Amino acid sequence: xxxxxxxxxxxxxxxxxxxxxxxxxxxxxxxxxxxxxxxxxxxxxxxxxxxxxxxxxxxxxxxxxxxxxxxxxxxxxxxxxxxxxxxxxxxxxxxxxxxxxxxxxxxxxxxxxxxxxxxxxxxxxxxxxxxxxxxxxxxxxxxxxxxxxxxxxxxxxxxxxxxxxxxxxxxxxxxxxxxxxxxxxxxxxxxxxxxxxxxxxxxxxxxxxxxxxxxxxxxxxxxxxxxxxxxxxxxxxxxxxxxxxxxxxxxxxxxxxxxxxxxxxxxxxxxxxxxxxxxxxxxxxxxxxxxxxxxxxxxxxxxxxxxxxxxxxxxxxxxxxxxxxxxxxxxxxxxxxxxxxxxxxxxxxxxxxxxxxxxxxx
Ligand SMILES: C[C@H](N)C(=O)N[C@H](CCC(=O)O)C(=O)O
Ligand SMILES: [Mg+2]
Numbered sequence: 001x002x003x004x005x006x007x008x009x010x011x012x013x014x015x016x017x018x019x020x021x022x023x024x025x026x027x028x029x030x031x032x033x034x035x036x037x038x039x040x041x042x043x044x045x046x047x048x049x050x051x052x053x054x055x056x057x058x059x060x061x062x063x064x065x066x067x068x069x070x071x072x073x074x075x076x077x078x079x080x081x082x083x084x085x086x087x088x089x090x091x092x093x094x095x096x097x098x099x100x101x102x103x104x105x106x107x108x109x110x111x112x113x114x115x116x117x118x119x120x121x122x123x124x125x126x127x128x129x130x131x132x133x134x135x136x137x138x139x140x141x142x143x144x145x146x147x148x149x150x151x152x153x154x155x156x157x158x159x160x161x162x163x164x165x166x167x168x169x170x171x172x173x174x175x176x177x178x179x180x181x182x183x184x185x186x187x188x189x190x191x192x193x194x195x196x197x198x199x200x201x202x203x204x205x206x207x208x209x210x211x212x213x214x215x216x217x218x219x220x221x222x223x224x225x226x227x228x229x230x231x232x233x234x235x236x237x238x239x240x241x242x243x244x245x246x247x248x249x250x251x252x253x254x255x256x257x258x259x260x261x262x263x264x265x266x267x268x269x270x271x272x273x274x275x276x277x278x279x280x281x282x283x284x285x286x287x288x289x290x291x292x293x294x295x296x297x298x299x300x301x302x303x304x305x306x307x308x309x310x311x312x313x314x315x316x317x318x319x320x321x322x323x324x325x326x327x328x329x330x331x332x333x334x335x336x337x338x339x340x341x342x343x344x345x346x347x348x349x350x351x352x353x354x355x356x357x358x359x360x361x362x
Contacts, residue, residue, distance in 0.1 A: 001079040001114045002039045006071045006103070008063050009033045009359040011047075013299055014328045020137040022164030022194030023053045029297050029327065032062045033359050034102040038079065042113050045353055046105030047302035048098040049269050054244055054296070057098040057269075063362075065092075065099040074103070079110045086275040097247055097272040098296075104273025105305040105351075112350035119305075120345050123278070123312025130310050130343040132321040133158035133188065138165055141173045145180035156341045158186040158215070160320055164194020167203040171210075178212050188318075190218035193244055197221050197228035204236040216318075218265060219243040230260040241265050241292060248272075249279040256287045265294040265320070268302065274309050285315045292318035300324045304335035304351045311345050319343075331357040 012030050019026040032048040048062045049055075057065075073088040085107055089100050112119040120128065134156045136147045144161065151159050161177060163170035170191075177187065195203065200220035207214055216239040221228040223244035233240040242261035246252050247270040255261050264284060271277040277293075284291050293310045295303055303324050310316050324330060324338050334354035337344040346352060 001042060001110065003036060003074050003077050003079070004039050005037045006066065006074060007035045007361055008066050009035065009361040010059065011299060011331065011359050013331065015326055016328050018137065019135070019297060019326060020139060021162045021190070022138065022192040026297050029299060029323075030059065031298060031302070032059060032099070032102060033301060033356070034066060034106045035359075036103070036106040036110060038110060042110055044106035044109035044113070044350065045301050045356060046102035046109070046305065047298055048102035049296035049298045049302065051098070051269065051296045055098050055269055057096060061096065062099040062102070065096040066103060069093045070099065070103050079107065079114050082107060082111055090272065090276075098269045100272035101268045101302075104275055105268065105302065108274050108305065108308070109350040109353070116349060118345065118347050118349065119308040119351055120311030123274070123309060124314070125312065126314045127311050128345040130307055130319050130321065131157070131341050132319045132325070132343060133160045134322045134325060134341070135159075135320070136161045136177070138162040138173070141169070141176035144173055145176045148177045148181050148185065152181055152185055154340050156185070158188065161187055161189045162192065163189050164191030167195055167199045171203055171206055174207055174212050174214070175210065183213070186215050187213065188215040188218065190243070191220045193219055193222045195220050197225070197231045200232045201235045204232070204238050208237055214238050216241050216263060219245065226254065226258065226260050230258060233259065233261055239263055243267075243294065246270065246280070249276055249283060252280045252283050256283060256289060263290060263292060263318075265292040266316070267294045267296060268306055268309070269296045269298070274305065277309055278313070281313045281315050290317045291315055292320055294320040295323045297326070298323045299327065300330055300332040300335050300338065301353070301356065304332070304353070307336040307343055307345060308351060333357075
């Protein structure tokens with residue numbers, strides 16, 4: 001099965017309500033979709049999220065990276081030589097983790113098709129059911145409390161609450177939410193780099209003293225500030241999770257050996273796809289560090305790939321794979337089956353996409 005062509009298109013999906021974090025506000029997902037066709041007529045799909053404030057990748061840079069740098073090195077390659085394909089993707093240019101992820105996903109989709117099996121079984125076959133949390137965007141405390149109650153009524157057992165705007169209001173946000181949902185919901189929080197190290201320690205200790213029972217705090221400080229992250233980890237009881245501080249396996253090594261965080265949030269858009277995410281899983285297993293598998297604002301194309309990795313790896317014990325549930329439309333027929341918090345993987349070939357609507361190719 002040899003690669004005949006690689007195309008990049010665009011997809012637009014409106015959200016049910018604006019997605020707000022300390023870093024950005026999103027109304028519509030506008031992402032790049034990769035389509036790889038082989039000489040056997042098989043087709044694989046992947047997705048690159050436009051998240052310039054985290055990865056630096058834009059629609060223009062993603063298309064250019066794939067068409068001008070990655071595509072030429074892959075045309076004619078045999079899918080069974082996946083090791084060499086992944087080396088070529090990684091060596092085609094530095095950084096650009098989202099376009100690399102999109103191509104990596106499409107290759108894994110084809111790899112499953114080549115061996116007539118579903119991808120999560122090739123990756124370890126550990127589970128075919130996953131329970132995701134749902135994100136509560138950062139807004140006024142009352143609106144966030146209402147969103148949390150709505151999540152509870154829709155069956156979610158864990159909410160991921162966005163904070164990091166102003167630590168005093170963040171404390172009020174969590175007090176209001178905890179009062180509204182009682183102890184029926186597990187609450188994790190994500191500051192998306194919004195606090196200084198001292199603010200993070202201060203506000204987290206206050207949350208601890210008030211008994212708000214926060215499962216973990218994600219990326220309290222700036223991505224580059226590993227010393228600051230370690231300062232927070234060393235000075236609070238709540239587990240600290242590195243997100244924007246960990247893109248590559250090398251970043252994960254650095255965090256682990258310096259004990260700068262207790263947990264890592266792996267995202268395909270940061271690692272450059274499944275093949276590097278597996279390396280982080282292996283490292284985490286060696287050092288007995290549980291991981292979360294997270295996502296950017298992606299459609300069910302990117303999320304199906306992430307779900308297959310989650311299905312393969314036991315070291316991934318926490319799941320923030322909610323983006324399709326935040327979308328007002330699902331253009332994907334096939335792939336992972338989303339029923340609010342429950343995600344099911346069926347025994348399809350590859351990722352099991354049957355039809356994908358609304359992709360616009362140049
Ligand atoms: C969508 C997911 N639940 C999430 O919150 N991801 C964010 C980044 C998403 C983005 O800005 O596209 C995170 O974990 O930081
Ligand atoms: Mg995060």
